[in-house]
Amino acid sequence: QKEVEQNSGPLSVPEGAIASLNCTYSDRGSQSFFWYRQYSGKSPELIMFIYSNGDKEDGRFTAQLNKASQYVSLLIRDSQPSDSATYLCAVQTGANNLFFGTGTRLTVIP
Amino acid sequence: EPEVTQTPSHQVTQMGQEVILRCVPISNHLYFYWYRQILGQKVEFLVSFYNNEISEKSEIFDDQFSVERPDGSNFTLKIRSTKLEDSAMYFCASNAGQLTGELFFGEGSRLTVL
Numbered sequence: 734q735k736e737v738e739q740n741s742g743p744l745s746v747p748e749g750a751i752a753s754l755n756c757t758y759s760d761r762g763s764q765s766f767f768w769y770r771q772y773s774g775k776s777p778e779l780i781m782f783i784y785s786n787g788d789k790e791d792g793r794f795t796a797q798l799n800k801a802s803q804y805v806s807l808l809i810r811d812s813q814p815s816d817s818a819t820y821l822c823a824v825q826t827g828a829n830n831l832f833f834g835t836g837t838r839l840t841v842i843p
Numbered sequence: 844e845p846e847v848t849q850t851p852s853h854q855v856t857q858m859g860q861e862v863i864l865r866c867v868p869i870s871n872h873l874y875f876y877w878y879r880q881i882l883g884q885k886v887e888f889l890v891s892f893y894n895n896e897i898s899e900k901s902e903i904f905d906d907q908f909s910v911e912r913p914d915g916s917n918f919t920l921k922i923r924s925t926k927l928e929d930s931a932m933y934f935c936a937s938n939a940g941q942l943t944g945e946l947f948f949g950e951g952s953r954l955t956v957l
Contacts, residue, residue: 767945776934776948777886821886829874829938830899831946833886 736760737824739834747842752809754837756822759803765825766798766805770818771836777821780807812841845869847949849935855955856925864920864952866935872947873940875918877910879903879931880951886934892918925956 736759746752754768765784769777783789783796783805795808809816819836826832848867856862868875877889890900890910897910909921918937922929932953936946 771886776951778948779945782945829893829940829944830876830888830891831936832888833878835885 737822737832737834739820739822739837741835741837743838743840745840745842746812748812748814750812750841752812752816752839752841754807754809754820754822754839756805756807756834757803758805758822758824760824760826761800761803763824763826766796767823767825767831768794768796768807769821769823769833771821772818777823777833780820809839812839814841814843817841845947847935847937847947849933849949849952851952852950853953853955855957858927858956859924862922862925862929862954864922864933864935864954866918866920866949867916868918868935868937869939869947870916871939872937874898874938874944875910875912876936876938876946877920878934878936878948880934881928881931889920922954925954927956930954930956 738757767782768780771777781791783798789796793810797806817840819838821836822834823831850865875892880886888901890904891898911919932951934951935949938944938946
């Protein structure tokens with residue numbers, strides 16, 4: 734069973750603050766982990782991926798992975814109103830398939 | 844920049860009718876996928892396709908659904924005898940085949956079953 738759980742939110746943060754998004758997964762065989770952003774009515778777009786334990790930074794975004802705890806997170810620094818969207822955690826299996834969590838809706842308040 | 848294209852963007856159909864959703868994946872990609880998202884719900888995996896055959900399918904992908912790659916470019920999802928609960932956004936995606944490869948999503952086809 735490939736379960737991906739996210740804190741459902743909604744999450745509201747003031748502009749300039751750090752937004753923290755969390756995700757846990759059930760399949761220990763999962764190999765890669767993705768964060769997608771989805772604006773209402775649009776398709777998912779990739780923010781970043783991570784496959785090694787630890788942190789990975791890309792601009793204002795930092796992904797963190799802990800395979801022992803089956804936990805992955807996304808930090809957004811200096812949050813902007815344009816970051817307001819639903820953030821989807823996705824887990825990739827050996828068959829190159831992605832399984833998504835339910836998403837966390839983030840609102841950045843100006 | 845290469846992209847995944849989907850047609851139609853929106854289709855309205857009567858319950859019981861057959862629908863074909865079309866996708867043109869990125870040309871050098873090897874894996875193709877269909878996902879669906881019912882309004883307000885999560886993106887759900889339907890099926891993956893590799894080397895001209897289904898590589899994995901979910902419980903949702905029952906006999907009502909089929910996929911086909913009729914030529915070198917198109918990838919289609921057929922839904923037979925549509926039901927009200929088939930109303931959703933259907934996303935096609937493709938992947939170049941790397942172990943940690945990103946899935947590139949099309950803009951989606953919204954299906955409304957009346």
